[in-house]
Amino acid sequence: MxxxxxxxxxxxxxxxxxxxxxxxxxxxxxxxxxxxxxxxxxxxxxxxxxxxxxxxxxxxxxxxxxxxxxxxxxxxxxxxxxxxxxxxxxxxxxxxxxxxxxxxxxxxxxxxxxxxxxxxxxxxxxxxxxxxxxxxxxxxxxxxxxxxxxxxxxxxxxxYPNHQPQAEQDILTSSDFHIESELFFDQYRPLETIYGWLDLLKETYPDLVNIEHLGYTHENREIKALHLSSATGSNPTKKTVVITAGIHAREWISVSTALYVIHQLLTRYGTNKRETLYLNHLDFLIIPVFNPDGYEYTWTRDRLWRKNRQDTPIDECKGIDIDHSFGYHWSRSEDFPCGESYSGEEQFQAVEAKVLDTYINVTKVDHDIYGFLDLHSYTQKILYPYAYSCDDSPRDIENLLELSYGLSKAVRMKKGKHYEVLPACKDRGTDVIPGLGAGSALDYMYHIRARWAFQFKLRDTGTHGFLLPSRSIRPVGKEIYSGIKYFCQFIINPELSLL
Known part of the structure; x- marks a missing residue:
């Protein structure tokens, strides 16, 4: 006291x-x-x-x-x-x-x-x-x-990358740049360059990639999802994996990791048995920049901005925490508009949360969503539902735990980094202060549509925090992709022991 x-x-x-x-x-x-x-x-x-x-x-x-x-x-x-x-x-x-x-x-x-x-x-x-x-x-x-x-x-x-805007655009047209190479992952990339790269992927892999328009943000930026599959048209007979990144704007490594996963799936298809298997048997819906307004703001005004950029009841305080805005066990426990975890005045008030709700439950209503992976940083953890409470156990808790530890093992075997397995409620602090985990994307997707749902909190454990150097982009991408491969194999054949 x-x-x-x-x-x-x-x-x-x-x-x-x-x-x-x-x-x-x-x-x-x-x-x-x-x-x-x-x-x-x-x-x-x-x-x-x-x-x-x-x-x-x-x-x-x-x-x-x-x-x-x-x-x-x-x-x-x-x-x-x-x-x-x-x-x-x-x-x-x-x-x-x-x-x-x-x-x-x-x-x-x-x-x-x-x-x-x-x-x-x-x-x-x-x-x-x-x-x-x-x-x-x-x-x-x-x-x-x-x-x-x-x-x-x-x-x-x-x-902070020191590239000038024109240099960022030139990288996509440079003679030294090839879509198959990993040169794109030498640095963090701003939103315009990322969207240009996604368009280039569509041009390069037209039979595997479809860019889908989810909606627009408060500041009228487009929210894009990549639909990856060996059949680019809607194929609801396949099991679907949804991956989101960049819900919190300052977590740049989550965005780069999602882009790295996209790159690996596409460039290895047809030459590597696993990636060919994944895209032939699964649909991937990947939203690499879930919070475009906030992400852009971290590049131009405040590197450590977390929320989106919507208006609030206090003029001087912008933004809603998207990960407190989803309509499953939502609450107004985070009710201070200037706070970094402000949940808004009602569920789905964050434009991006409502856009995903519509996309999943209207546009993709016929898709069998088996897996949901939400990428964040930092502290190196794999979190499973629920975030809103530690008192309620998720369905199939034994299988959920087994899969969680399998993911952690797959990540560790790639680069030697340990990712702790925890229920999301303990990571959020819900076991100490009720309401801290309300309205999360993890709980919403797990309850509404996804058979299996996890949140990955990427490197590091605190030395750099949200300011992870760009030299870590590829190592983090490789270790998380190792976990995602395990996840895909589990969904395709849960009885198969991979490791």
Whole structure:
């Protein structure tokens, strides 16, 4: 309880200043910017006690060898990096005596701060240096935490692609670019380039690819799905696998991974027995950028934006969390429009959620949807239903668990990365605070249409969080594709042991 008091004092001291600063940057009222604080070198100095002298020196030298974001010409850089100045991300473990009431502790932090990730063991929180300094001020205890991203502005700068718009378009027409190669996955790609690449896939593989129009976003951007099958017309006799990515805009690795899966299925068809089997026996409906408005916003205004870009009852606060908007066990528990998990005023209020509902239950009503995979980041997990409650068990729980661990094993055998298997309710925190998992795409698809449904939370475990370097695109793609192959084989023949 002592921490709650301390945190309330912290909020009272900083809230007014934070709100004033936030209104001048992207109209983003839920983030705190432009505080004075520690320098990068000061932060690293504070870490030396937990590192060997060699490790600390290596860390500092690596940082000093890179161009600092303050040296960037702000007139040509697409993002205003000053909005991330003096911000860092800390990890607070729950196994400490200071936290006597986890639910109250979590709610106190979520009320005023950006929570990057929550698990049953810790939460990652974005704070200003000033807020961190005040965290334990005037109290006789010390809250334990770890600084996982000491300089958020620098991390955004280092992981943001530096390609100019024309260069992005030129890559698709360059003589060095071939659709069969993996050159496209050297970098994260903006929305316009992604949509151009999808069109190129349709031209290259006309007998396997059909681009389907799902609808339009609040800002009138098209939401596209790729229908992959050896027969591009509607074939409801096949079992269907639905894959979504990019529901949360800042999770770029989910978008790149969905694109990588598409690439592998198409380029290997006809030459590889497995991919040929999959496309001959399954329909794939893949939505690689489920939240086009939010994704575009992360490229032009705020790299860490999460929601879509719909209007809310508060003019300064845009966006609904699409993954809290689906009409299965929806609730208004996330009712603050400026909050990152705002669920809207009614179910399916998020345009994208309603578009998927119509697509699945009207356009594809005759399709036998066997599998649903929803790609997110981060923390390396495979989550199964339900998210809304830990009290209700999903149907076929034994088979669901067996498939979950099979997916985890398939991923681990590819690149050696462990993906923890959990019910989604524990990952969401629903077991501690009811309502945190309401209205999810996972629960909706599992309950309404899909026989099997999972959410993949991709790399990493927190070193980079949402700012995963582009060098990880292909490794993540390969390991997740290994899991998806296992999933496809299971759907085609559940009795077959793959591994």
């Amino acid at each position: 002592k921490f709650i008091t301390a945190f309330s004092s912290l909020v009272a001291i900083t809230a007014a200043t934070a709100r004033t600063a936030a209104t001048s940057v992207n109209n983003n009222a839920q983030k705190h910017y432009l505080f004075e604080g520690l320098s990068v070198s000061d932060i690293y100095e504070s870490l030396k006690g937990s590192l060997s002298p060699f490790e600390a020196e290596t860390l500092i030298n690596e940082r000093n060898s890179k161009v600092h974001y303050s040296k960037v010409d702000s007139d040509v850089w697409p993002l205003d990096l000053s909005q991330y100045e003096n911000l860092q991300v800390i990890r607070i473990p729950f196994d400490q005596t200071t936290i006597t009431d986890r639910a109250q502790f979590i709610q106190s932090i979520r009320k005023e701060h950006t929570v990057w990730e929550y698990t049953d063991r810790f939460m990652d929180v974005q704070l200003s240096n000033s807020e961190l300094d005040l965290l334990n001020y005037g109290h006789d205890y010390k809250l334990q935490y770890e600084i996982i991203i000491p300089d958020l502005a620098q991390s955004v700068y280092e992981t």
